[in-house]
Amino acid sequence: MDSYGHAFAAFAPLVAAGAKDAVLARTFESVEDILAQAEETERLLFLSTGLSSTSFVIRSAFDLAAALNKAPPAKPAQITKLARYFENNVHASHIEDVHATLTALSTLSNNAFFVPLAITPVAIRASQQSPRVSVRVTKANGDAAGVPLTVKLVRSASKPVNVALTADASDASLYSFDLVELVSASGSGVYALEISASPAGTGKQSVLCQARPKFSVSPFPAASSKAVDLKFPAAASSKFSVDFLQKIIVRFSLTDAKDQPFIAHQVFARVSNARNDVEHFVIGEHNAQTNQYQIVLDISAIAEALDAASDDYEISIIVGDAGLASAINWKIGTFAISFPDSFKATLLAARKPVSTVGGSRADFATKKEIHHIFRVPEKRPPIIVSTVFIGLVLAPAAFLLVAWGLIGANVKNMSFHPIAHVFHASIAGILLILVLFWLHLSFFTTLKYLALVGIVAAASGNHTLRRIAAAREKASQ
Amino acid sequence: MRIVPVLLALTAVLALTSLSRAAPRVPGKTLVLLENYSLRQTHSTFFRQLQEQDFTLSFALADEKKLSLSSYGDRIYDNLIIFAPSAEEFGGSLTVRSILDFVDHGGNVIVAGSSSIGEPIREFGSECGFEFDEESAAVIDHINFDSKLDNGEHTTIVTDQIIDNKLIAGTNKGRVLFRGVGLVQDLSNPLTIRVLSAESTAYTYFTDEKISVAPHVVGSKTVLVGALQARNNARVLFSGSLDLFSDEFFNAQVNVAGATASPSANRDFAISAALWTFKRSGILRVSGEPKHHLAGQTTVPELYTVFDQIEYSLRVEELVDRNWVGYQGNDMQLEFVMLNPYLRLTLNNTGDGVQHASFQAPDVYGVFQFRVDYKRTGYTYVQVHNQIPVRPLQNTQYERFIFSAFPYYASAFSMMGGLFVFSLVFLYHREAPATKKN
Numbered sequence A: 001m002d003s004y005g006h007a008f009a010a011f012a013p014l015v016a017a018g019a020k021d022a023v024l025a026r027t028f029e030s031v032e033d034i035l036a037q038a039e040e041t042e043r044l045l046f047l048s049t050g051l052s053s054t055s056f057v058i059r060s061a062f063d064l065a066a067a068l069n070k071a072p073p074a075k076p077a078q079i080t081k082l083a084r085y086f087e088n089n090v091h092a093s094h095i096e097d098v099h100a101t102l103t104a105l106s107t108l109s110n111n112a113f114f115v116p117l118a119i120t121p122v123a124i125r126a127s128q129q130s131p132r133v134s135v136r137v138t139k140a141n142g143d144a145a146g147v148p149l150t151v152k153l154v155r156s157a158s159k160p161v162n163v164a165l166t167a168d169a170s171d172a173s174l175y176s177f178d179l180v181e182l183v184s185a186s187g188s189g190v191y192a193l194e195i196s197a198s199p200a201g202t203g204k205q206s207v208l209c210q211a212r213p214k215f216s217v218s219p220f221p222a223a224s225s226k227a228v229d230l231k232f233p234a235a236a237s238s239k240f241s242v243d244f245l246q247k248i249i250v251r252f253s254l255t256d257a258k259d260q261p262f263i264a265h266q267v268f269a270r271v272s273n274a275r276n277d278v279e280h281f282v283i284g285e286h287n288a289q290t291n292q293y294q295i296v297l298d299i300s301a302i303a304e305a306l307d308a309a310s311d312d313y314e315i316s317i318i319v320g321d322a323g324l325a326s327a328i329n330w331k332i333g334t335f336a337i338s339f340p341d342s343f344k345a346t347l348l349a350a351r352k353p354v355s356t357v358g359g360s361r362a363d364f365a366t367k368k369e370i371h372h373i374f375r376v377p378e379k380r381p382p383i384i385v386s387t388v389f390i391g392l393v394l395a396p397a398a399f400l401l402v403a404w405g406l407i408g409a410n411v412k413n414m415s416f417h418p419i420a421h422v423f424h425a426s427i428a429g430i431l432l433i434l435v436l437f438w439l440h441l442s443f444f445t446t447l448k449y450l451a452l453v454g455i456v457a458a459a460s461g462n463h464t465l466r467r468i469a470a471a472r473e474k475a476s477q
Numbered sequence B: 001m002r003i004v005p006v007l008l009a010l011t012a013v014l015a016l017t018s019l020s021r022a023a024p025r026v027p028g029k030t031l032v033l034l035e036n037y038s039l040r041q042t043h044s045t046f047f048r049q050l051q052e053q054d055f056t057l058s059f060a061l062a063d064e065k066k067l068s069l070s071s072y073g074d075r076i077y078d079n080l081i082i083f084a085p086s087a088e089e090f091g092g093s094l095t096v097r098s099i100l101d102f103v104d105h106g107g108n109v110i111v112a113g114s115s116s117i118g119e120p121i122r123e124f125g126s127e128c129g130f131e132f133d134e135e136s137a138a139v140i141d142h143i144n145f146d147s148k149l150d151n152g153e154h155t156t157i158v159t160d161q162i163i164d165n166k167l168i169a170g171t172n173k174g175r176v177l178f179r180g181v182g183l184v185q186d187l188s189n190p191l192t193i194r195v196l197s198a199e200s201t202a203y204t205y206f207t208d209e210k211i212s213v214a215p216h217v218v219g220s221k222t223v224l225v226g227a228l229q230a231r232n233n234a235r236v237l238f239s240g241s242l243d244l245f246s247d248e249f250f251n252a253q254v255n256v257a258g259a260t261a262s263p264s265a266n267r268d269f270a271i272s273a274a275l276w277t278f279k280r281s282g283i284l285r286v287s288g289e290p291k292h293h294l295a296g297q298t299t300v301p302e303l304y305t306v307f308d309q310i311e312y313s314l315r316v317e318e319l320v321d322r323n324w325v326g327y328q329g330n331d332m333q334l335e336f337v338m339l340n341p342y343l344r345l346t347l348n349n350t351g352d353g354v355q356h357a358s359f360q361a362p363d364v365y366g367v368f369q370f371r372v373d374y375k376r377t378g379y380t381y382v383q384v385h386n387q388i389p390v391r392p393l394q395n396t397q398y399e400r401f402i403f404s405a406f407p408y409y410a411s412a413f414s415m416m417g418g419l420f421v422f423s424l425v426f427l428y429h430r431e432a433p434a435t436k437k438n
Helices: A002-016 A022-037 A051-068 A076-091 A095-109 A341-350 A383-407 A418-439 A443-476 B044-052 B096-104 B119-127 B247-251 B266-277 B403-428 B433-437
Strands: A117-123 A125-127 A132-139 A150-154 A161-163 A174-178 A190-196 A205-212 A216-219 A240-243 A247-255 A266-273 A278-283 A285-287 A292-298 A311-320 A328-338 B028-034 B055-061 B079-083 B108-112 B130-132 B138-140 B157-159 B176-178 B183-185 B192-197 B203-205 B223-229 B235-239 B284-294 B309-320 B323-326 B333-338 B340-346 B354-360 B366-374 B382-391
Touching (some): A002 A051, A022 A051, A051 A076, A051 A095, A076 B247, A266 A292, A278 A292, A383 B403, A418 A443, A418 B403, B044 B055, B079 B096, B108 B119, B108 B266, B119 B130, B130 B223, B183 B223, B235 B266, B247 B266, B284 B382, B333 B354, B340 B354
Parallel strands (some): B028 B055, B079 B108, B108 B235
Antiparallel strands (some): A117 A132, A132 A174, A150 A161, A190 A205, A247 A292, A266 A278, A285 A292, B130 B183, B284 B309, B309 B323, B366 B382
């Protein structure tokens, strides 16, 4: 693409010097092809090779056109889109892009063939207080267009009205007119402004103009016995108590400054509770016959959205429309809505359990700590009981000793043979080992010691008992 | 009575961190799919800021013929930006399926929509838990709209409902300009994050149609920018507005009726969200293996006994300005789990990212797991699981001298004493002479 740009740039001085050649003309005609191949969207047209390339090709094409004194073969719509593309890029931050944008806009604004105009809305909302609508009509580079304009005001349903626009005395690019006066017959709404500047061959463009009506919201008494009159924009002073079988019905009408009914795009009632972060919207219905808006808040129907939580809820009416001077967000009052526990339980039970595949949202917060509760040890008997029983179990031993004392038990037959000592010492040793087992020995060490002492006890016992038996035999003979 | 314990002494250590151990590759290779090339100029600040952060951007038209995200099963790019809301199909081998595969392999994606949304973008959104609203619907707010930039339909809206998370949205709070379509968040998908929502007076509908049915999204539940962090830590950012990233909105002043004009927060918000999506913030990793041992020791044992005092510590690092530094968070939790958690403790950050806990093993034996599952919005997931058996007390470890048992001991010892004395009396008793007389 750039090669075309270089060709145009190279040929321009040749033509200016008086060269006339079929090649020049053919090259110039290729502008049409270039534009046909360019990327084109609904609003923009540009070369796929980028901003600087588009700028260069367009600049050199217009230079060549100026040298040939012949309009470039491009449709006005294409050039308008090109201009819009460059305007889109005025926020560009690269110095190269800024240069490309500004030079291209300058070329498109200062040429003898086609000057696309940009229409920028300045004040497009008109109201009783500020009835004038103004637009800025400029060339692509921001200079005043300086051309006579034909302006038509269009509303879809009615015939277009011709408007005389007057340029501002101090700013030649600023045009304004009194919209409210002009549309007083047809009422408020959204209008389109068609501006054409035909002498420069400019296409038509349109902007949205809005008439800005003043609003009054007048509540109508509701049919029920508990109707309350509200005055916009004040909220009801007292709190209302509502239970889950009741309905809250809000009726009102919207009129513009001329008392004409007005239909707004957004008529919602917002039920909210900041504490639970609950928010629910109910849409208002318009009745064409009575010209009333009615919003029905059936508490049982919205219970699901409110989690059936009994609490104070704030209800506000939101009325918004593109044609409204300022939208309305009117808090009408506080409502204490109560749900019986049984109703809440049924409602929550009927809810589908949230799937826990892949975890739940609770995983993303700190969880409650869990501490292990250790098993409590069994209660033991009091010390006194144990002490008494120790006494009781020792009593037979004590009795034995006392009884032996009384009947005169003795060990007078004991002979002082050394092996007998070994035997009795080993019996005592066995008993001592059992005590040590209780105190700190392990089972296997105990068995080992018992085995050693047991062998000694068996051998010495055999010898001692044999000796005693022999002595008895001898004594009895 | 020392019975050699025949216990299963199998210690399986599972360190399930799906983070890569190495620092993410810098610079990040990024493919940018554009609706048309003029977006390169109209969104130049956004792209330039990414390039300044060492992202290599490869620009292509969404329907270019040779597009591909992977080559022989490997990802070619780290990140993908789709700035082609109305694309009806992508070029080359790019399909919704291949973009989902890209995410499954850890690639990050930023998708911007507008009031005209093509089928692939819509399908990709619903796969990731965000439904774009109907074709040509727009988010409308008759109260919070920008009086300078708006064309009269109140679709250039202003909101300050930015997620309270400095990782995703940065620290600079302000008002964000938005023009586009609303998203419906799939609330049953816990991985989805609402990043930017509308004010409560907003709704999404067709600007030129009377409202006959309730709009899909109304009020502060309207998601304008949503994000998804998949289980493999891949991140996807959905914006309902392409203009949100534009130079025009980056440099604009916000003019709302009744408030003073202030610079828009779009630049900080968009850049910060993009850097988060492309894994430049909110990245955690576990450094080394977690350590656990008995109090007063340093070696990792093969098993624990009930009632043991156990020390557990883990070092977690966060990627800050491309350096790994100790994680500052103080809310990590350790669970000691056998089927159910028996203990859940908040780990104590003892400095430099070392998370520490000290606890007594429960009086239940079996095969337990130390488990740290750390999920916080904005951070990558940290999952560390270590398995360890806990056995019952050994025979010698029970209490020995219980006073209540002393009657039993006393009877045993009196029997033993009796035996000894009786054996002497039995063997050596000499009958009294009186008996001999009989």
